[in-house]
Amino acid sequence: MSDIFAITAADVEEAARVIAPAAVRTPLLENALLNERCGQRVLVKFEGAQHGGSFKFRGAYNRLARLNADERKAGVVAWSSGNHAQGVAFAARLLGIAATIVMPADAPAIKTANTRALGADVVAYDRFTENREEIATRLATARGAVLVPSFDDPFIMAGQGTIGLEILQQADELGARVGQILVNCGGGGMASGIATAVKARRPDMAIYAVEPEGFDDTARSLASGVRESVSPDARSICDALLSPSPGVLTFPVNRALLAGGLVVSDVSVREAMRFAFSALKLVVEPGGAAALAAMLAGLAPGAEGASVVVISGSNVDPDAYARIIAGGA
Amino acid sequence: MSDIFAITAADVEEAARVIAPAAVRTPLLENALLNERCGQRVLVKFEGAQHGGSFKFRGAYNRLARLNADERKAGVVAWSSGNHAQGVAFAARLLGIAATIVMPADAPAIKTANTRALGADVVAYDRFTENREEIATRLATARGAVLVPSFDDPFIMAGQGTIGLEILQQADELGARVGQILVNCGGGGMASGIATAVKARRPDMAIYAVEPEGFDDTARSLASGVRESVSPDARSICDALLSPSPGVLTFPVNRALLAGGLVVSDVSVREAMRFAFSALKLVVEPGGAAALAAMLAGLAPGAEGASVVVISGSNVDPDAYARIIAGGA
Numbered sequence: 001m002s003d004i005f006a007i008t009a010a011d012v013e014e015a016a017r018v019i020a021p022a023a024v025r026t027p028l029l030e031n032a033l034l035n036e037r038c039g040q041r042v043l044v045k046f047e048g049a050q051h052g053g054s055f056k057f058r059g060a061y062n063r064l065a066r067l068n069a070d071e072r073k074a075g076v077v078a079w080s081s082g083n084h085a086q087g088v089a090f091a092a093r094l095l096g097i098a099a100t101i102v103m104p105a106d107a108p109a110i111k112t113a114n115t116r117a118l119g120a121d122v123v124a125y126d127r128f129t130e131n132r133e134e135i136a137t138r139l140a141t142a143r144g145a146v147l148v149p150s151f152d153d154p155f156i157m158a159g160q161g162t163i164g165l166e167i168l169q170q171a172d173e174l175g176a177r178v179g180q181i182l183v184n185c186g187g188g189g190m191a192s193g194i195a196t197a198v199k200a201r202r203p204d205m206a207i208y209a210v211e212p213e214g215f216d217d218t219a220r221s222l223a224s225g226v227r228e229s230v231s232p233d234a235r236s237i238c239d240a241l242l243s244p245s246p247g248v249l250t251f252p253v254n255r256a257l258l259a260g261g262l263v264v265s266d267v268s269v270r271e272a273m274r275f276a277f278s279a280l281k282l283v284v285e286p287g288g289a290a291a292l293a294a295m296l297a298g299l300a301p302g303a304e305g306a307s308v309v310v311i312s313g314s315n316v317d318p319d320a321y322a323r324i325i326a327g328g329a
Numbered sequence: 330m331s332d333i334f335a336i337t338a339a340d341v342e343e344a345a346r347v348i349a350p351a352a353v354r355t356p357l358l359e360n361a362l363l364n365e366r367c368g369q370r371v372l373v374k375f376e377g378a379q380h381g382g383s384f385k386f387r388g389a390y391n392r393l394a395r396l397n398a399d400e401r402k403a404g405v406v407a408w409s410s411g412n413h414a415q416g417v418a419f420a421a422r423l424l425g426i427a428a429t430i431v432m433p434a435d436a437p438a439i440k441t442a443n444t445r446a447l448g449a450d451v452v453a454y455d456r457f458t459e460n461r462e463e464i465a466t467r468l469a470t471a472r473g474a475v476l477v478p479s480f481d482d483p484f485i486m487a488g489q490g491t492i493g494l495e496i497l498q499q500a501d502e503l504g505a506r507v508g509q510i511l512v513n514c515g516g517g518g519m520a521s522g523i524a525t526a527v528k529a530r531r532p533d534m535a536i537y538a539v540e541p542e543g544f545d546d547t548a549r550s551l552a553s554g555v556r557e558s559v560s561p562d563a564r565s566i567c568d569a570l571l572s573p574s575p576g577v578l579t580f581p582v583n584r585a586l587l588a589g590g591l592v593v594s595d596v597s598v599r600e601a602m603r604f605a606f607s608a609l610k611l612v613v614e615p616g617g618a619a620a621l622a623a624m625l626a627g628l629a630p631g632a633e634g635a636s637v638v639v640i641s642g643s644n645v646d647p648d649a650y651a652r653i654i655a656g657g658a
Contacts, residue, residue, distance in 0.1 A: 277647065
């Protein structure tokens with residue numbers, strides 16, 4: 001049965017060894033106000049503390065570290081709304097590899113600026129009229145460069161899965177037994193990696209993908225059993241979670257291993273960002289706050305033991321953040 | 330010689346045992362952009378993750394946990410610009426003790442609101458015309474309540490010192506040897522506690538008190554050898570660090586153990602808050618960012634090994650924070 005999956009738990013464990021010298025072991029935090037608000041023990045895995053300000057460094061480094069000398073010389077090409085861009089750029093810089101990133105013209109300015117500051121070439125495209133995959137593939141072919149997908153790749157999935165291994169280790173250190181994990185979900189790379197790692201050790205764990213309204217393709221796909229797509233008219237402030245459909249490689253894993261999908265509104269995402277500001281004292285970007293929003297709204301069915309919320313990224317423009325924490329849209 | 334000091338390293342170790350069941354072991358974080366910017370390894374002790382959003386819970390809990398049954402029934406009174414207020418209120422709530430807090434009328438609204446939300450009575454006073462110590466002493470006497478000073482108390486000093494023990498333990502876990510520690514300084518309670526704990530184990534450690542311009546009473550006192558005072562006209566955005574002079578109990582410890590005092594401008598404090606937002610992804614209040622500002626400005630002389638910066642608190646009004654991260658005053 002496992003041969004139909006792109007990755008195994010052993011791949012995630014290997015990824016953990018590969019990224020260990022380079023990645024940040026991000027903290028698993030507990031907050032009394034969050035516990036009180038949720039009426040249960042909640043642990044927060046804070047991937048904003050990862051290189052590049054989101055979990056994406058894990059997968060990117062795991063992918064780039066496997067390139068051979070010729071591939072490294074030719075460089076890499078990726079497309080990304082911004083967090084994968086920074087993850088790839090950061091990993092590429094550490095490994096001395098040239099990186100070109102195709103990014104939406106309307107990506108948060110901080111994401112584009114940080115990607116450039118990390119030494120990558122940024123190529124802009126229109127998210128509503130152009131196909132980023134085609135642009136990136138064309139660039140990669142022209143340069144003989146390796147394409148680094150943002151989620152539909154076994155090394156990327158396994159790299160993101162290292163979050164799951166750390167959650168289990170750190171919960172042990174805190175004396176907590178985890179019953180459920182809430183994971184923000186765009187293409188499903190992080191969810192599939194975490195689920196692969198965690199369910200191998202804890203088959204009873206309930207893992208939920210959390211998506212913004214209008215981009216609930218994984219939730220609907222989990223319900224229907226086939227890969228569903230979002231409407232081209234859908235909009236959300238969660239710029240990191242706007243992928244149009246579950247991945248070809250990630251979805252079979254998520255279909256087999258996830259407990260279900262949860263859906264949150266932009267309003268509740270903003271509320272979660274404000275809670276993170278006022279109670280957790282953590283900066284969280286909209287797409288990074290979806291799982292926290294689901295937890296605060298009581299959407300997760302609950303489980304024996306502690307709940308873990310993955311805060312997956314913290315790259316948000318100062319002006320947008322200032323508006324949101326001051327109570328605006 | 331040690332008999333002239335209000336606390337010993339053993340008092341801090343005892344405090345660590347007392348607060349262990351209740352306090353958060355806050356994370357010691359490392360960030361590649363911070364290391365790069367400073368040209369050395371820097372570790373950040375993030376006390377914003379402590380109960381009440383600042384380090385103050387440690388000392389407050391260590392003090393309140395020592396009260397006998399009669400004292401607990403009579404309740405406690407404290408004065409505070411806001412962080413000690415929340416620390417005392419949080420500890421009092423955990424221990425089932427009534428708390429009354431005398432706070433400046435111009436304290437950040439979030440600090441007053443959070444203190445009330447934790448169940449404490451808040452009594453407002455005018456910071457420029459009234460004496461908070463007199464008001465609090467009068468209230469405590471009238472009620473037979475115990476006065477809980479914000480820094481000049483052996484249990485408070487020892488409680489804050491537990492930060493130093495954690496820094497040494499967590500740096501060991503990270504494989505780092507620490508050469509210098511930068512600590513924000515108001516009345517000097519945290520600096521004296523950390524110095525007492527750390528210098529007993531690492532006599533070679535350089536520990537610096539960091540203060541805002543105009544409130545450099547500890548820096549000037551360390552230089553002159555006697556307790557100096559600030560000008561009544563002094564103003565700073567660092568509301569947590571505005572005490573008028575070093576403590577009677579804290580100063581002898583700091584004079585004996587600190588390497589010196591560093592002074593930062595409000596401009597550099599805002600810059601540090603923006604760096605914490607954009608690179609560390611941590612919410613930091615002005616007074617919590619002074620040591621980080623000193624580190625970013627290169628004010629610390631440098632030492633063999635890693636530098637530790639204590640981010641001591643994160644209680645800042647959303648509107649004020651929004652203005653600052655958007656680049657304003």
